[in-house]
Amino acid sequence: MIQETRTVFWEDGRVCMIDQRVLPQAFVIQRYDTAAEVAEAIRTMVVRGAPAIGASAAFGLAVAARNSGAATVAALRRELAEAGAVLAKSRPTAVNLFWGIERMLKRMAQPAGTVKQLRAALLAEAQRIANEDIATNKRMGSHGAKLVPPNATIIHHCNTGALCAVGWGTALGVVRSAFFQGKKPRVLVDETRPRLQGMRLTSWELQNLGVEHQIIADGASGHYMRRGRVDLCLVGADRIAANGDTANKIGTYNLAVVAKENGVPFYVAAPFSTVDFATPHGDLIEIEERDGEEITTIAGVRMAPAGARGGNPAFDVTPHRYITAIITERGVVRPPFLENLRRLSKAARPRPAKRAGR
Secondary structure: OHHHOOOEEEEOOEEEEEOOOOOOOOOOEEEEOOHHHHHHHHHOOOOOOHHHHHHHHHHHHHHHHHOOOOOOHHHHHHHHHHHHHHHHOOOOOOHHHHHHHHHHHHHHHOOOOOHHHHHHHHHHHHHHHHHHHHHHHHHHHHHHHOOOOOOOEEEEOOOOEHHHOOOOEOHHHHHHHHHHOOOOOEEEEEOOOOOOHHHHHHHHHHHHHOOOEEEEOHHHHHHHHHOOOOOEEEEOOOEEEOOOOEEEEOOHHHHHHHHHHOOOOEEEEOOHHHEEOOOOOHHHOOOOEOOOHHHHEEOOEEOOOOOOOOOOEOEEEEOHHHOOEEEEOOEEEOOOHHHHHHHHHHHHOOOOOOOOOO
């Protein structure tokens, strides 16, 4: 089945991505040879979703190393630092972008031997990041599926399936895990304006999996919740502040407020690498502003009056008070998030080795 193809992968010395701009009408693999091309692919949303963006950035640095003409390790490191800066400018909100770049640059700074050995080490690190993402998402799905009752109706916003990651998915990975456990979830798929990731991508993934679903307008979620037809809401995250405030696709905040009003549990599913402990609260998260043409046009056809301008924040911030729990690969985190996220972070750190003789 098509959904088993990785969203981003390495093949024949190039970075390869499923082009999410053309789904579901066409299934196209794009191939890139430079970090600048990968950065542009991220910016133009050939690839999207925080985990996939992080892996794409890692492969972007690997391809930069492969095609560099640097004769020394020092020269290659300088080139890669510049390539990392280019990649970092592609989309500012997704913390996994910076996490992927930083992890590669840390690997680059380790003793390397020759230029050839450093290139090989960086490619191996990028592959590890990609492989770890799938394993992480499967663990996350297992934890999250425990929160999904049998025959549940779930509202899902944007796309958080295999397409937003390297594979399996985050919030939609929870749905996938519950489905494979025989729980028979049903999904109400927010269309997710303006780029319609829910209608185009989430529906495509659920259809391939055989999960029952129905596409609804973003503004219809309150209607379904008020009538008692929704058991829970599931969304992903592009950045989670230290206190649990969450930046996600525009419209998430609206959904969370309505869920709170109607007593519907609201869950965020994201890898622990999405938690940004350096950002104390959500008001400090930079929100990407995209071209207003995405609002005033649909599929290239202008729908608004001539001269009308569009405002187009790509994300909004949901304050932690509206979030029931955060699902990660390390477990489910409940309020108070500031304390419990830090506790989970410390619990996962490796303990220092005991000294001999003790």
